[in-house]
Amino acid sequence: MKICPICNQHLNTQLHFGNLFQLTTHLCLNCLSQLEGVSGCPYCGKKDTTTLCEDCLSWKKLGIEIKNTALYYYNGFAKDLIEKIKFSGNLRLLNAFKDEIKGQFKKGDRYSIPIPIHERKWKERGFNQALAIARLLPYPILDCFKKNEDITQSKRKREERLLARDDFSLKEEGFRLDGKKIILVDDIYTTGSTIHQIARICQEIGASEITSFTVFRS
């Protein structure tokens, strides 16, 4: 008997119209109904707009255009889930999204780059959730960046966020991504600053195409 990876309820696996969607996601209907699909800004999913939002326009002007794919908005239910994953270390909860991720990404000549967390945080937590998510995508992983220091993006002013560029660096000096198609992977898209900073470096070291994937959009 299959169980919902989020709430551990048994799933009704008998096929009828009401549970068709459940069968494709392996989540119970109750959990599914609490997740809110992303629409909004075509690049970052920011709510209440159908055209490029102010932030995405600013980045476009700076020469970095990233289309982020996110599955769900980071609502209260999603927040509880991420906290469970981060603080209990139950990475199996991420399997709740495995089939949806599989549906989004076809095999191809791309590489996943997980957004790094600071080494201190990694030691505390024992894992990087972005790396765990990257493992659900069908591409080889290049874990080539490191986080330099802990600056909370939300503490920065908007201008500072747009221009920040020293939060991350390459683990190995001289590393190149010439001609490679890259997908940056993280758990939550918040301001987009992290993803754009790393994308800028990827561009500088030769990546030919850069997109990003996050499970949630805050």
Ligand SMILES: [Zn+2]
């Ligand atoms: Zn459930």
Ligand SMILES: [Zn+2]
């Ligand atoms: Zn946007």
